[in-house]
Amino acid sequence: MNIRQATPADVELAARREPPGADIATRHFAxxxxxxAVYLVARDREEILGGELLIIDGNAAGIPEARLPLLRHLHVEPAYRNRGVGAALMAAAEEVARERGFTRVSLIVGVDNPRARQLYLRLGYVPTGEQQTQTYTYVDQDxxxxxxxxxxxxMVKAL
Ligand SMILES: CC(C)(COP(=O)(O)OP(=O)(O)OC[C@H]1O[C@@H](n2cnc3c(N)ncnc32)[C@H](O)[C@@H]1OP(=O)(O)O)[C@@H](O)C(=O)NCCC(=O)NCCS
Structure with a gap:
C-alpha cells in the first residue's frame, strides 16, 4: 500500500466505488x-483503499471554531478496514501538516461514531469540549x- 497526494488517475479509480453522481473524489481533488486542501489516498495497485482530506485552513472551510488545519472525510473501504489503513492515512496527513509548519491539527468526530473516536483517541487526539453541528448534502447508495x-x-492533536 502506498499513501500519496491524489492524482487524476487516483480520482478516476476512487470514483468507481462511489454511487452515481456522488462526485466525492472529484470534489476533494478540486x-x-x-x-x-491536500487529498491523500491509500492505493494498492489498481485499488483505492481509502482517502482523507487535510484542509489547510479550517476557517476558510467555514468552520471557525475548528483549529487549523482540519482533517476531514477519513474513509476506508469496508473490505479494507481493521488493517491499519485509517491510522496510516492519519499519520500521512499529520506529516503533511508538520512539513507545512503546523504544530496542531484538528478534526470533528460525529457523536454517533464511536469507532472513529476510538481510533482518534488511540492516535493522541484530545477532545476540546467544543461541538460542531453541520448540515450537508450527499448522494446515497441509490x-x-x-x-x-x-x-x-x-478533537485536537499537538504534532
Ligand atoms: C473509521 C475508519 C476510517 C477506520 O479505518 P480503519 O482502516 O479500519 O482504521 P485502522 O485499521 O487504522 O484502525 C481501526 C481499528 O483496527 C485495529 N487495527 C489496526 N490494524 C490492525 C491489524 N493489522 N489487525 C487487527 N486490527 C487492527 C486498530 O487497533 C483499530 O482499533 P481501535 O481504533 O478500536 O483501537 C473506518 O472505519 C471508516 O471508513 N469508517 C466510515 C467513515 C468514518 O466514520 N470516518 C470517520 C469520520 S470522522
Whole structure:
C-alpha cells in the first residue's frame, strides 16, 4: 500500500466505488487543485483503499471554531478496514501538516461514531469540549441526493 497526494488517475479509480453522481473524489481533488486542501489516498495497485482530506485552513472551510488545519472525510473501504489503513492515512496527513509548519491539527468526530473516536483517541487526539453541528448534502447508495445534519466533537492533536 502506498499513501500519496491524489492524482487524476487516483480520482478516476476512487470514483468507481462511489454511487452515481456522488462526485466525492472529484470534489476533494478540486479542493486540492485550488490549494485549499491536500487529498491523500491509500492505493494498492489498481485499488483505492481509502482517502482523507487535510484542509489547510479550517476557517476558510467555514468552520471557525475548528483549529487549523482540519482533517476531514477519513474513509476506508469496508473490505479494507481493521488493517491499519485509517491510522496510516492519519499519520500521512499529520506529516503533511508538520512539513507545512503546523504544530496542531484538528478534526470533528460525529457523536454517533464511536469507532472513529476510538481510533482518534488511540492516535493522541484530545477532545476540546467544543461541538460542531453541520448540515450537508450527499448522494446515497441509490444515487438519491439527501440532506443530513450531524453533530460532532472537536478533537485536537499537538504534532
Ligand atoms: C473509521 C475508519 C476510517 C477506520 O479505518 P480503519 O482502516 O479500519 O482504521 P485502522 O485499521 O487504522 O484502525 C481501526 C481499528 O483496527 C485495529 N487495527 C489496526 N490494524 C490492525 C491489524 N493489522 N489487525 C487487527 N486490527 C487492527 C486498530 O487497533 C483499530 O482499533 P481501535 O481504533 O478500536 O483501537 C473506518 O472505519 C471508516 O471508513 N469508517 C466510515 C467513515 C468514518 O466514520 N470516518 C470517520 C469520520 S470522522
Amino acid at each position: 479542493r486540492q487543485q485550488r490549494g485549499e 444515487g438519491v441526493e439527501r440532506q443530513a445534519t450531524e453533530t460532532g466533537d472537536v
